[in-house]
Amino acid sequence: MAAAIKNVTVIGGGLMGSGIAQVAAQTGHRVTVVEVNENAIEKAKNGIQNSLQRVAKKLYKDKPADAETFVKETLSRLHTSLDLKDAVKDTDLVVEAIVENLDLKHKLFSTIDSVAPNHTIFASNTSSLSIQDIASVTKRKDRFGGLHFFNPVPVMKLLEVIRIPETSDETYEKMTAWGKALGKTTITCKDTPGFVVNRLLVPLLAEAVRMLERGDATARDIDTAMKLGASHPMGPFELADYVGNDTTKFILDGWHQKYPDVELFKPIPLLTKLVEEGKLGLKTGEGFYKYD
Ligand code: CAA
Ligand code: NAD
Secondary structure, eight states: OOOOOOEEEEEOOSHHHHHHHHHHHHTTOEEEEEOSSHHHHHHHHHHHHHHHHHHHHHHTTTOHHHHHHHHHHHHHTEEEESOHHHHTTTOSEEEEOSOSOHHHHHHHHHHHHTTSOTTOEEEEOOSSSOHHHHHTTSSOGGGEEEEEOOSSTTTOOEEEEEEOTTOOHHHHHHHHHHHHHTTOEEEEEOSOTTTTHHHHHHHHHHHHHHHHHHTSSOHHHHHHHHHHHHOOSSOHHHHHHHHOHHHHHHHHHHHHHHOTTOGGGSOOHHHHHHHHTTOOBGGGTBSSSBOO
């Protein structure tokens, strides 16, 4: 079997990309995060620092010196870049975590396909797009797959590994082994809309928003109901705000375009309104709820 993955490039340092980069660096990988401007890089760095402190506190409860060393060593393996082509020229794995937009993902993968080394595996963290569609612009479909993480990446234990018919056994095995090296439990799913978790979770969020729209119950009561009646760690509105209302809308819109007859995927006016107003959830300070 070919060498294991050591150098990783994470493209997009938002909510997901920064979490993926952090966990990869925590587990000994050399990681480069690519972003579009200095502001975004600063935001990613701050997010990673904060999250790393929480992880360190948990891992080294009564050993502050060890906690400090852990943070320092992890950060020493983390690099940032604004130069996409340069950031992939010596990497074993690219994990793409930019916005959920097929045209932008196409542009990105076609740019790096010609510059990344031959052995480099490309993976997308897409929530809902088809991996086959994303891979279509590259000449390395045998070295392409989906690596779908969950938010917050440092805490959530699952990784969905998606293979398309062209994904080679070697690529699939390397992706799965990398997931395990990150400390995640991996499951395998075909390239179907939403894979396993989102195909079940996103319709739940959509139905909760429709319930609120109809005036059946308040957001607070629906959240309380699902936490106390179904033991969910967050209610659907807390979770929608946590995931990002723009992301949930991108997912539903993409599915609606592909499957226009499925009622569950049809646009929801209340969600559209929130997104148009910039109320994207926790990341903008307001969504279904307000945050300080
Ligand atoms: N980084 C590091 N550690 C973190 C963290 C982060 N970003 N967020 C939380 N933690 C840690 C905390 O430090 C805390 O650690 P201790 O147990 O040592 O105290 C622990 O996680 C629990 O956190 P909190 O006490 O702050 O809050 P909580 O108990 O409510 O847990 C939560 C927070 C883990 C987010 C929990 O509410 C939860 O599991 N929510 C559901 C999340 C979920 O469903 N995610 C999937 C979304 S769907 C998706 O991601 C796919 C997609 O494509 C859209
Ligand atoms: P986000 O908006 O928080 O972050 C996206 C980041 O990508 C931004 O920082 C943006 O500046 C950057 N970016 C955009 N175009 C870029 C480019 N060409 N090069 C480099 N960086 C670029 O989004 P997110 O929530 O992190 O989602 C990222 C991806 O992960 C999406 O495909 C989403 O569907 C998927 N996902 C999201 C969640 C979630 O809970 N939010 C969970 C799993 C998967």
